[in-house]
Amino acid sequence: MLRISDIFLYPVKSTYRLSVTESAVLPEGLAYDRRWAIIDRDHTVLTAREYPAMLGIRTRLSGHALEISTPDGAGISVTLNPPPEELVPATLFSNEVSGIRVGSLADQLISDHLGTDCRLIFMDDTRGRIIPPKYNARATDKVSYADTSPVMILSEESVAELNGKLAQPVSVHHFRPNVVVSGCLPQEEESWKLVRIGDVILEANETCKRCVFTLIDPETHQKRADKEPLKTLAAYKKHPRGGVSFGITLVPRSAGTIRRGDRIEILETAATFSG
Template structure:
């Protein structure tokens, strides 16, 4: 019988077997971003549900037109911390104190809100929390929650089933990046950047640089996932999450030079893999093994790999 014990050599993780050792990959980070485009929360264990990780991007700020707002237009959103527990959510920002609000708005008014090309129901919160966000960000904003009855469908081209839905995330239930991919990118930058610039749900240790591009079917612990579309990056990657300001053209400029390509007729710079889970339930934990069952070539021809 093979042993399942692990050892670490030179920063890489191996599993001891009866006939030797093999290199393995593990889940090294789990992150959720309860309110779209605000700071994330790192977890040791997370639950999977029908639209991603539990409490990931289930809340969102909207403008006067009930359309979503992100760091793309308000970089200071990156300065707002979020905490969540059974009592509710707490948001805080230096100089503005903190504000707590319930997970589900009491007596909420529901009306359509827009996220990119999707229009779905949103439950609106009251004046107190809206005024706090407006003060911090200098613009009239309102907080909305995605009710359980909302059905925002994954793109027909990339979904696995008609039942695949997503939260207020850009387009897919999960985003994964390998640690080695960031290490490779940083080797090409004048100033290295942290993983927070890219806002992944899952970070994997032990893979080769950009290996996740080719993962069609793989497992994290007992959960099966499918890589469905490479993640096209935008100006959010140029925002320093510590200062809430644009820090220059990198890493987006450098990514565009060697990770640029065309997907769906649009040119982009790609970093990370969007995922869909096989089941709408399950649990993932930091330290879970990551094992690839099927590799494929993604439908993007990079300018230079």
């Protein structure tokens, strides 16, 4: 049976995953997924590609707050919906992605951990950015601080197939999915166009293009020198826009809630999504 085996949020972009049993789904993606971002003094959004230590920052949703902690035991609790008292400009991949400054205590916690001057910003419901046309979305589709699209799905079977080709296996966490599914053929998810999970309908816009982030171990934060798993994926997982693909990205077409264990119904397929 095709079902959800796990759900992950990444409340602060590029930080450690947060496993949840259920999540509300909004037009910009899963609730509180990548709604916070860390920027440097030049107002550029930072990612673990350049700062792998960001993966040492953990988060937890607790009531009306987001708890943020670092490996040294330091932590802070911030409100889930900060008032727009100070709007800060920011840039992500040449896109303007302004956000609400969370506060000096959060800035200090993260700056101390990363060893560089940082600010933590938040994107509220009024500031989602338009998905660029090259990602095959509708003109009005929006996304939070996620790279390109609101939701990413990857199957356990695709990861198992990849690991059969690797000398040193990787986990699903190398690919930072929002929704992990099981019960399909390897790579089958990349042929889905329209799916229903519970009462939520999602439309796939493209296969997920992969980058050097996949080379960083999510637990040790060390980058692999052998270029795996990208090297192996490149042999059989070409992306239509060049590079490597793995998994699929989707845009919500209805709001609702998804839960671990939910069945997934395939409403429409599109073989052109295959890498």
